[in-house]
Amino acid sequence: MNPHVEEEYVPHTPRATNPQKLHLLAYMEANGQFGKGEAFCGLDHETFLDRWTTLTEHLNVLPGGTRKNVAQWQKVCVTDSCICKL
Numbered sequence: 001m002n003p004h005v006e007e008e009y010v011p012h013t014p015r016a017t018n019p020q021k022l023h024l025l026a027y028m029e030a031n032g033q034f035g036k037g038e039a040f041c042g043l044d045h046e047t048f049l050d051r052w053t054t055l056t057e058h059l060n061v062l063p064g065g066t067r068k069n070v071a072q073w074q075k076v077c078v079t080d081s082c083i084c085k086l
Contacts, residue, residue: 016065052074
């Protein structure tokens with residue numbers, strides 16, 4: 001879990017759906033530096049977390065998708081290398 005994200009631990013959640021992965025991929029493509037991480041995107045810590053929170057909210061409301069917290073969506077991005085394997 002990302003030590004910078006102060007969220008309550010949430011046990012295992014179902015895998016992200018393909019529409020959620022596509023939305024995540026589209027966001028990362030449109031915001032290239034953001035996908036490289038906080039140290040490389042030129043945003044301050046608070047703004048970086050605000051963007052992840054907003055992205056998380058968008059991903060969590062997609063129909064039929066799973067609900068994850070910020071740290072879990074960050075893990076999806078890292079685990080799937082931001083390619084979001086389909």
